[in-house]
Amino acid sequence: MMPTWPTVPPSGAPPTPGYATSYSAPAFTPVQVRQSFGQSYSTPQPPYPAGPTYGSSHSSPTSAANIPPNVTPAPTVAQEQAKTKIDWPDSVRRYVQRAFVPANLDSNVSRPEMEAKLKETITQANEKGVMYSLDWDAMPLPQQMIREERARTLLPLHSKTETQTSATSTKKRKSWDLNDAATAGSSSGTPPWRVGANRLEDRVTFSPDTRQPGDDPFKNTTSKFSRADKRQKRHEGEYKTFREDTPPPSDGPVVGTCQDLEKRYLRLTAAPKPSQVRPPQVLRQTLELLKKRWKKDQNYSYICDQFKSMRQDLTVQRVRDDFTVEVYEIHARIALEKGDLGEYNQCQSQLKGLYRLGLKGKANEFKAYRILYYIHTANRAELNNALADLTAAEKKDKAIKHALDVRSALALGNYHRFFQLYNDTPNMGAYLMDMFVGRERLAALCNFCKGYKPDVPLRFITEELYFESDIEAAQFILDHGGQDLLQDRDGTIVFLSGKAGQRFEAARAKAFSRVDIKGQI
Amino acid sequence: MEFDTHFFNEFADIISQQDGYALGRTLSPDISNESLRRIFRSQNAHNVKNALKRGLQGNAALVGGLEHQEVQGWVDIYASYWNATGVLLTAREATGGTGKTSELVWTKVYEAWTELLNVLIRGYQNSGFEAWTIPCLYTVCKHLRVFAMQADEERNHSSAFDDTAAALQDDFDPETNKRQKLEDCARALSRVFMLCQTDRASLEESRKWGSYYIANLLLKTYFKLNSASLSKNILNSLRVGTRDMPKFSAFPKSQQVTFKYHEGVLAFLEENYVLAEECLTEAWNSCYVNAKKNKELILTYLIPCHLITSHTLPTKKLLEPFPRLQKLFLPLCRCIKRGELHKFDLALQEGEDEFVKRRIYLTLERGRDIALRNLLRKVFVARGFEEAKEGEKPARRTRVPVAEFAAAISLGSQEKIDNDEVECLLANMIYKNHMKGYISRQHGIVVLSKSGAFPGTGV
CATH class of the missing domain: 1.20.190 (Delta-Endotoxin; domain 1)
Structure with missing residues (x-):
């Protein structure tokens, strides 16, 4: 899952004098801050509060409430926050807040720099999966990290770097020592999780002959050269390559011997080691375990991580059988439930190939999902291809027929039929339909506004568009700026469609133009 | 040699x-x-x-x-x-x-x-x-x-x-x-x-x-x-x-036609029918007269384009030299023209495999709108005129009960269709400007515009 960012106080936070003078205001209007974060980091959201099934996956809006008074976020930020799907640990939130406490701000470190550093820090922590285990309270603030980096690049000589960093270090510096590799890590400014990444070395096999000492990126971080030195060297062309040679192709699939049921996912950078790969019979037990744990804990980040490592083990052993299909199917379903389109798509594209190999699984269920997904992304070309691939028998399958009917209803603008189908979606298709049901509601609402005069009962809208209740329908209208179009007439609420004009057109156009594409199949 | x-x-x-x-x-x-x-x-x-x-x-x-x-x-x-x-x-x-x-x-x-x-x-x-x-x-x-x-x-x-070699690859599609x-x-x-x-x-x-x-x-x-x-x-x-390229028109005609054809089809696949029509028309106009197969290919996409952009159907004369295209398009065209909704659905189903293969299914499907419009128009015309006031031209009866439209829609299939769905279809017609007027839900009637209730069709 792509992380959304924990609350960063908007620039409305009281700036220190130095900060205010050195930076022009426009670059920090709350809107801009929010935009930049929203665009690149937010998880794909339905453009409006989505259907009922979606609600559960939203994190509680407490994230906004947690912010201390001195950094009150703009309401927009709070709203954005309420939608995020990652539960940021409180420690991370505190860390972010601490970074922006005026007393900690450094006039020499610009806000964008700080934000970038924060992002980097937290993303890396998240990717490494150490977000929950890191001691965030002892973590140096981004401005400190930046200062240290600057100091290092200024001083070409290693010995000086060392003195400089230790001079600027504060008590927070402790956190660098979290790992015992700290001596190596701190001198070159490697953050703790980077040092942790050295574990990678223990986990993967390097054949000694293919490795030249100078080519090893890990060695480099701990080498006696400072960064500035390295840069200089590179300019002089002494560094031929910073990357490792591509490992020679292996002779065949790995046969795993690992007996552990659980394993953290780690992206391989070298040939896998049999002792760390679980053979299929162990993986079968793992799957059973994971199924139980998912039912019990519903901890998505744990499950996702475990499934990824399981998929990796299957891949490196080139296991492609019914079990493989099952693993991918289950992961795809869980990802779908959690709205993790990235993982979902990865699973789907593998499944596509697996089904083509003739493995059975639940091919029809997933073909139906695929069609629904293409409807969501409005990918006409792929939709065409998907249609062309269907056999006559498949077209009669319940799930696929449903997906095809949905497509046809939308193509013909038959929202009446569409919402009937929405209400009766087989399997987990509703999670996919939730992604576009909002925009179809808007489209239908536009139709009402042009087609019906002078008004229609609100109940009619509730029923036609399958809202849970009149209240939900009314809320939907209110959310899109239709306050004045609802009227209480002798106890029945009517919607003044005749007066709406082009009211919802902009929202409609926007909803249809915004289709996130992630790990596209 | x-x-x-x-x-x-x-x-x-x-x-x-x-x-x-x-x-x-x-x-x-x-x-x-x-x-x-x-x-x-x-x-x-x-x-x-x-x-x-x-x-x-x-x-x-x-x-x-x-x-x-x-x-x-x-x-x-x-x-x-x-x-x-x-x-x-x-x-x-x-x-x-x-x-x-x-x-x-x-x-x-x-x-x-x-x-x-x-x-x-x-x-x-x-x-x-x-x-x-x-x-x-x-x-x-x-x-x-x-x-x-x-x-x-x-x-x-x-x-x-x-497949042993392939089976060993990670990418195994x-x-x-x-x-x-x-x-x-x-x-x-x-x-x-x-x-x-x-x-x-x-x-x-x-x-x-x-x-x-x-x-x-x-x-x-x-x-x-x-x-x-x-x-x-x-x-x-x-x-x-393009800035640094020779002018497109300076390339051999054959290359121009082929390129425009492909460009047109790509635009077609992305539903950019206006651009598609432009490219395909260009290809059509420059195409060598006797290159029958190429002309057939161009028309395969140009005809659906026209259906969408200008609601026009191919003439008999145009299709005369192309029996394959006749087979492909004529049944559908007939249904659209006559407003036979149910038969249109059947014809679309009939040709589905071929349409899908040529990637024109999704586009032709939208011809249903036109078929529906023609059907509704028939209802409107069949209702005749209000009693003319003296000295005035008789006006059409513009207040049509939704039930009448519903009857017309279910005429072909003999399947009952509920009024809400009919209203939905009508609202759609209105929204897409195929029909001018509004639905009064309270009275269960459609009030059509006195002038040009069905734009572009003469009534």
């Missing part, structure tokens, strides 16, 4: 006249077995390079003023061509009689031909070949694609070949494996495309003149591979490059 004095003289002539197409022909594999044999037997592997070197240098260098490096380039190319003729000959002879062999002979042809293309590319990159020689690229690329398809087909039909060589060919073609597109020589002697020919081959290949999406890159590259 064989590699003898006659050939060397011919080569010298071509070089001195700078006749690119003639030069291209000397690299064609599209010759009789007899000719292949003659070429192949005229030399042997040991001597071929030396013989070519002597021959080409002796003649061409004097007449055409080729530089030493260029001569060396051509020597390599003809040596590679000579090698390919041998492999091709074996393949043709092997498949000629029984049609089956235990070996994958066409794969070998493809590989030999790929080598020829590589040597040729090197000629442009290192030996400084001039731009007028690009028809050589055309010939070689064109046949590379043919050989790639032949190799794929042979492999897919051969039981001798099993079996579909991809089926088209292995063609995909490889696409990559090679895209290299050639870049070779043409990135030439910075001045326009008169730029390889950019080859861009469209290669682009067309590449687009054709992408379509075949079902990865039309990749074509976007080609179009973008050409679009971005």
Whole structure:
């Protein structure tokens, strides 16, 4: 899952004098801050509060409430926050807040720099999966990290770097020592999780002959050269390559011997080691375990991580059988439930190939999902291809027929039929339909506004568009700026469609133009 | 042709006249077995390079003023061509009689031909070949694609070949494996495309003149591979490059038509019907009169375009020379014209496989709107006029009960359709401007506009 960012106080936070003078205001209007974060980091959201099934996956809006008074976020930020799907640990939130406490701000470190550093820090922590285990309270603030980096690049000589960093270090510096590799890590400014990444070395096999000492990126971080030195060297062309040679192709699939049921996912950078790969019979037990744990804990980040490592083990052993299909199917379903389109798509594209190999699984269920997904992304070309691939028998399958009917209803603008189908979606298709049901509601609402005069009962809208209740329908209208179009007439609420004009057109156009594409199949 | 004095003289002539197409022909594999044999037997592997070197240098260098490096380039190319003729000959002879062999002979042809293309590319990159020689690229690329398809087909039909190698790959989509060589060919073609597109020589002697020919081959290949999406890159590259490109109209007509056709179909697939119509119309207008197959292809997409953009149907006369198109489109057109909704659905179902295969299903489906409009219009017309007031023209009765429309819609299928769904369809018609008026839900009627209730249809 792509992380959304924990609350960063908007620039409305009281700036220190130095900060205010050195930076022009426009670059920090709350809107801009929010935009930049929203665009690149937010998880794909339905453009409006989505259907009922979606609600559960939203994190509680407490994230906004947690912010201390001195950094009150703009309401927009709070709203954005309420939608995020990652539960940021409180420690991370505190860390972010601490970074922006005026007393900690450094006039020499610009806000964008700080934000970038924060992002980097937290993303890396998240990717490494150490977000929950890191001691965030002892973590140096981004401005400190930046200062240290600057100091290092200024001083070409290693010995000086060392003195400089230790001079600027504060008590927070402790956190660098979290790992015992700290001596190596701190001198070159490697953050703790980077040092942790050295574990990678223990986990993967390097054949000694293919490795030249100078080519090893890990060695480099701990080498006696400072960064500035390295840069200089590179300019002089002494560094031929910073990357490792591509490992020679292996002779065949790995046969795993690992007996552990659980394993953290780690992206391989070298040939896998049999002792760390679980053979299929162990993986079968793992799957059973994971199924139980998912039912019990519903901890998505744990499950996702475990499934990824399981998929990796299957891949490196080139296991492609019914079990493989099952693993991918289950992961795809869980990802779908959690709205993790990235993982979902990865699973789907593998499944596509697996089904083509003739493995059975639940091919029809997933073909139906695929069609629904293409409807969501409005990918006409792929939709065409998907249609062309269907056999006559498949077209009669319940799930696929449903997906095809949905497509046809939308193509013909038959929202009446569409919402009937929405209400009766087989399997987990509703999670996919939730992604576009909002925009179809808007489209239908536009139709009402042009087609019906002078008004229609609100109940009619509730029923036609399958809202849970009149209240939900009314809320939907209110959310899109239709306050004045609802009227209480002798106890029945009517919607003044005749007066709406082009009211919802902009929202409609926007909803249809915004289709996130992630790990596209 | 064989590699003898006659050939060397011919080569010298071509070089001195700078006749690119003639030069291209000397690299064609599209010759009789007899000719292949003659070429192949005229030399042997040991001597071929030396013989070519002597021959080409002796003649061409004097007449055409080729530089030493260029001569060396051509020597390599003809040596590679000579090698390919041998492999091709074996393949043709092997498949000629029984049609089956235990070996994958066409794969070998493809590989030999790929080598020829590589040597040729090197000629442009290192030996400084001039731009007028690009028809050589055309010939070689064109046949590379043919050989790639032949190799794929042979492999897919051969039981001798099993998938072990492919099964060991991480990327294991079996579909991809089926088209292995063609995909490889696409990559090679895209290299050639870049070779043409990135030439910075001045326009008169730029390889950019080859861009469209290669682009067309590449687009054709992408379509075949079902990865039309990749074509976007080609179009973008050409679009971005237009400033530094020769004018599109300066390219041969045949290339223009092919390119516009592909561009049109791509726009069509993305539902950009306006652009699609524009491109396809251009292709249609420039298309060679007797190129019936091409015209048929253009119309396959142009007709659905017209249905969407201007709600027009093809005339009988237009379709007259194309029985296949008649079969494809006429049943649907008839239903649309008559407003027969149910029959339209049936006709669409009937032709579904063919429509989907041609990727026009989704577009034709939208013709249902027009069929529906025509049906509703019939209802409106059938209701006749209000009693005319004296001295005034009689006005149509514009207040139509929803139930009447509902009756009309369920007339064909005999299936009851509930009023809410009918209203939904009506609201849609209104929204899409096929119908002017509004629904009064309270009264269960539709109030249609007095002037032009069905825009563009005369009532």
